[in-house]
Amino acid sequence: MLVKFRRFPRAFDMPLRFLLILGLALVMAVRAHAQMTIEIVGGATNRVPLAILPFTGAPLGVLDPAAVVAANLGRSGHFNLIGDRGEVSPPDPGQVSLATWKGRGADAVLSGQLRTLADGRLEVRFWLLDTLRQQPLLALAYTTTPGGLRAVAHRISDAVHEKLLGEPGSYSGRIAYILKRGGRYELQVADADSENPLTILASPEPIISPAWSPDGKRLAYVSFEDRKPVVYVQNLADGSRRAVSRFRGSNSAPAWSPDGRKLAVTLSRDATAQIYLLDLETGETVRFTRGGSIDTEARFSPDGRWLYFTSDRGGTPQIYRAPVDGGEASRVTFEGSYNVSPALSPDGSRMAFVHRRDGRFHIAVMDLATRQMRVLTDTAADESPSFAPNGRMILYATLINGRGVLATVSIDGRIRQRLSQSGDLREPAWAP
Amino acid sequence: MKPLLMTVLLASLLVGCADKPVREASIEDRMMASGDAGTQTAAPATPPTSRTPPGAVAQPATAAQVDASALPGEAARTPAPATAVQTRGIDATAPEVQTIAPAATDTPGVSTVRLDPRDPAGPLAQRRIHFDFDSAAIRDEYRALLEAHANYLKQEPNAAVVLHGHTDERGSREYNLALGQRRAESVLRALNLLGVAENRMEAVSFGEEKPLVEGQNELAWSQNRRTEIHYVGE
Numbered sequence: 001m002l003v004k005f006r007r008f009p010r011a012f013d014m015p016l017r018f019l020l021i022l023g024l025a026l027v028m029a030v031r032a033h034a035q036m037t038i039e040i041v042g043g044a045t046n047r048v049p050l051a052i053l054p055f056t057g058a059p060l061g062v063l064d065p066a067a068v069v070a071a072n073l074g075r076s077g078h079f080n081l082i083g084d085r086g087e088v089s090p091p092d093p094g095q096v097s098l099a100t101w102k103g104r105g106a107d108a109v110l111s112g113q114l115r116t117l118a119d120g121r122l123e124v125r126f127w128l129l130d131t132l133r134q135q136p137l138l139a140l141a142y143t144t145t146p147g148g149l150r151a152v153a154h155r156i157s158d159a160v161h162e163k164l165l166g167e168p169g170s171y172s173g174r175i176a177y178i179l180k181r182g183g184r185y186e187l188q189v190a191d192a193d194s195e196n197p198l199t200i201l202a203s204p205e206p207i208i209s210p211a212w213s214p215d216g217k218r219l220a221y222v223s224f225e226d227r228k229p230v231v232y233v234q235n236l237a238d239g240s241r242r243a244v245s246r247f248r249g250s251n252s253a254p255a256w257s258p259d260g261r262k263l264a265v266t267l268s269r270d271a272t273a274q275i276y277l278l279d280l281e282t283g284e285t286v287r288f289t290r291g292g293s294i295d296t297e298a299r300f301s302p303d304g305r306w307l308y309f310t311s312d313r314g315g316t317p318q319i320y321r322a323p324v325d326g327g328e329a330s331r332v333t334f335e336g337s338y339n340v341s342p343a344l345s346p347d348g349s350r351m352a353f354v355h356r357r358d359g360r361f362h363i364a365v366m367d368l369a370t371r372q373m374r375v376l377t378d379t380a381a382d383e384s385p386s387f388a389p390n391g392r393m394i395l396y397a398t399l400i401n402g403r404g405v406l407a408t409v410s411i412d413g414r415i416r417q418r419l420s421q422s423g424d425l426r427e428p429a430w431a432p
Numbered sequence: 433m434k435p436l437l438m439t440v441l442l443a444s445l446l447v448g449c450a451d452k453p454v455r456e457a458s459i460e461d462r463m464m465a466s467g468d469a470g471t472q473t474a475a476p477a478t479p480p481t482s483r484t485p486p487g488a489v490a491q492p493a494t495a496a497q498v499d500a501s502a503l504p505g506e507a508a509r510t511p512a513p514a515t516a517v518q519t520r521g522i523d524a525t526a527p528e529v530q531t532i533a534p535a536a537t538d539t540p541g542v543s544t545v546r547l548d549p550r551d552p553a554g555p556l557a558q559r560r561i562h563f564d565f566d567s568a569a570i571r572d573e574y575r576a577l578l579e580a581h582a583n584y585l586k587q588e589p590n591a592a593v594v595l596h597g598h599t600d601e602r603g604s605r606e607y608n609l610a611l612g613q614r615r616a617e618s619v620l621r622a623l624n625l626l627g628v629a630e631n632r633m634e635a636v637s638f639g640e641e642k643p644l645v646e647g648q649n650e651l652a653w654s655q656n657r658r659t660e661i662h663y664v665g666e
Contacts, residue, residue: 206641208605222609227594227662228636229609250613250637253606266610268635272617273610294610310607317607340604354604361603383604402648427605 037420045414047080048164049105053089053096055112055124062146065124066112068153072171072193073160077415082106089113093127093136102131108164112156121145124152128160138163150195170388174431175395176210176219177406181423187221189236192388192430194406194419200234201241211254211263212431220244220254220263231265233280245278245285255298257324264288264298264307275309277324288322289329299342300324308332308342308351319353333366335373341384345391346432350411352385352394363396365411376413386430397426547584549591549663555580560644561619563657565600568611568618578619581661582626592664595619597637598644600653605639612637619659 052070066089073079082104089111090096101109112126121143128138138159142152154172161169173192178185179199185207190197201207205224212219213233220233229250234241245251249268253275256263263278267285275288275298289295293313300307301321308321311329316337322329333339338356345351348368355364355373360380366373381399388395393408393415404424408417419425549556558577561570570578585591597616599608616635624630645652 206638208609208639208641224638224641228634229638249635250609252609266606268613268617268637272614294607294614296610297604297606310604317604338603340607356603381602399648 047078049080049082049107050110050160050164051082051101051104051106051108052110053087053112055114055126056089056091057114057116059114059116059122059146062114062122063149063153065114065126065149065153065156066110068150068193069110069157069160072154072157072169075417076161076169076171077410077417078161078165093129093139096127096129098129098131098134106131108137110156110160117143122149124149124156126156128163150191154191154193167392168390170390170393170430173389174216175406175428176212176431177397177428178207178210178426179421179423180404180426187219189219194421200236200239208427209253210427210429211256212429213256214258214260214432216431218260220256222252222254231263233263244280244283247285253296253298255300257300258302258304264300264309266296266298275307297341299344301344302346302348308344310340310342319351332368332371333373339364343385343387343394345387345411346389347391350387350391352387352396354382354385363394363409365394374413376409376411377407377416379407382407384427384429386428388430389432395428395430397428547580547587549581549584550666556584559661561615561659561661562654563615563659565653565657566611568614570618570622578622578626582623582628585623585628585632592632593623593634594662594664595633595635596642596660596662597635597639598642598656598658598660599640600656601640601643601648602653605641609637609639612639615657615659619661 050073052066052073055064055066058064070081074081082101091113093111096109096111098109107130109129109131110126111129112124115123115125117123122145123141123143125141126139127136129135130137140156140159142155144152151172157171158169161167161171171192174189175192175194176187176189179188180186183204185203185205186199187201187207187210188197188199200219201221201223203223203225205227207224208222210219210221217237218233218235220231222229223232224230226246229252230243231245231251231254232241233244244263245254245265245267247267247269250273251265251267253266254263257277261280263280265276265278265285266273267276268274270287271292273294273296274290275295276285277288278285288298288307289309289311291313293311294317295309295311295313297310298307299309305324306321307324308319310317311320312318313320314331317340318331319333319339319342320329320331332342332351333353333355336355336357338361339353341354343352351366351368353364353366355362355375357375361382362375362379363377363382363385364373364375376394377396377398379398379400383397385394385396387393388408391411393410395406395408397404398407399405400418400420403420404426405418405420406425406428407419409415547554547556551557555576558580561574561577563569564571581593585593595616597612597614599612599615613635616637620630620633620635623633640656643652643656644658645655
């Protein structure tokens with residue numbers, strides 16, 4: 001993968017590295033305890049050359065959103081950031097010399113400014129300018145508190161990404177994951193760029209399988225704090241939580257129905273591992289699969305009509321799907337002897353999963369219409385795929401030098417990033 | 433005479449059901465047959481004794497086979513190879529086998545020594561049953577261990593156990609949780625066959641979450657594939 005990195009043109013290499021270092025330095029200055037580092041291991045073949053000018057008017061000690069936007073877009077693999085020569089955004093976007101930037105190879109320039117309002121809040125304005133047609137492509141303004149500047153920067157990143165590439169970005173989202181350090185397990189929620197991490201549950205016992213509710217307000221997960229796997233649902237707003245599935249035996253693999261009213265769970269109550277539909281209001285369970293085989297890792301299709309799941313009913317673990325309203329299960333994966341952990345894209349057109357090949361576990365993606373599959377990664381211990389809200393990226397966990405890291409890969413396999421931190425990262429889930 | 437008969441009966445339970453193609457055995461067979469290269473090198477060198485077609489679920493033994501294995505004389509005459517023992521005696525899905533269990537419970541005088549599971553030097557300190565790759569079959573070497581715990585549980589009506597199933601770290605955490613559950617239930621069924629009532633046991637799984645040994649090698653993995661017996665209240 002590093003080979004791909006070396007193939008990048010030098011012109012791209014230096015400014016991006018510089019901006020990343022600059023971005024990280026700023027981040028460290030603001031939040032000394034955020035220790036996550038991001039490494040890029042691949043990129044798109046056609047990158048949009050873009051210049052991002054530092055925003056003017058930021059009060060001293062306040063984060064410049066432009067630095068966050070540059071870090072976001074730079075590491076996305078879709079943009080070639082054109083050099084920093086000390087220029088900052090002029091007070092009037094009309095003063096940006098588009099001809100000069102065109103001469104330096106930039107197709108577009110991002111310029112912006114901050115203004116302190118009477119009530120102490122900040123107004124952020126930005127302009128995305130087209131150097132070829134010499135005209136603005138986009139101009140937007142946000143009002144926020146200093147604490148919200150990072151969120152605004154992610155919104156700007158999404159807007160610029162969509163304007164220049166014609167498809168939505170996924171910079172504003174949140175991710176949940178488990179951090180294991182010093183024998184403790186922490187369930188954390190962070191921004192998609194892994195900033196602003198918040199521990200929402202810490203336990204001396206393992207936590208696995210975090211699953212976002214469709215509205216992004218609750219997380220279901222499996223905790224072993226009772227010396228057995230029990231499924232909990234936790235409210236993000238107030239931290240309150242409830243054991244929703246604590247039946248005899250093991251309780252695991254929660255997955256939300258699209259209406260947020262039910263959880264599919266795996267229980268060993270009646271047989272080794274069977275899937276049940278749990279009504280969160282009444283607590284009633286309805287058994288969904290039957291037989292002596294293992295059935296687990298259920299996922300609802302976004303339209304709520306299908307349940308995808310892992311089963312070894314055919315002798316090896318493979319992914320099947322069955323109508324939620326009842327009916328026969330049909331097999332979805334056929335290539336290889338180990339295909340597990342299905343994840344559906346938000347539009348329901350693709351499925352990401354873990355595929356074993358030559359004893360190594362990779363992330364693969366399948367076009368559900370054509371049933372064509374494609375292996376996206378070359379690491380050996382990939383787990384827990386989930387799609388970004390824009391459906392273009394897949395977040396997963398892997399091992400690098402024996403340590404758990406999070407990684408993303410674009411659905412064409414070209415763009416990859418890794419997030420690492422002191423401690424083991426695992427079980428990531430991208431919020432809807 | 434009675435204790436002797438009892439011992440032979442127990443032995444025949446574990447050794448006897450040799451010819452049954454049970455689910456545990458078929459897991460290995462499938463892996464050997466359809467696993468990729470990496471799997472095969474890690475798989476146990478046990479030759480498949482029976483082939484179960486894909487899609488087959490737990491295959492109950494035929495009544496005739498179980499009847500034969502239940503006869504002490506028959507069992508003594510046919511000592512099966514040690515590797516084949518893995519596939520035996522644990523199949524609680526065969527209702528015929530369960531009818532043998534009460535007979536064992538009724539037999540008095542199995543042990544007159546009072547054992548304490550907390551005694552680190554006692555036989556009940558042995559709490560771990562290890563498993564082959566991708567298998568939930570109990571190996572023959574654990575017969576004495578299981579008998580000791582079964583006898584204690586039968587002596588002490590208030591004792592109860594939780595069986596913790598574990599796997600190695602490879603593959604999906606949730607799928608491993610299910611595989612660990614299968615290993616815990618395999619031990620539960622073995623103890624049940626030895627006369628311990630099901631309502632005094634709970635089988636749960638920790639999947640790959642609680643490795644005994646850290647490390648990405650077969651030595652660590654083989655140590656981590658296990659079921660642990662935990663007494664409630666310990």
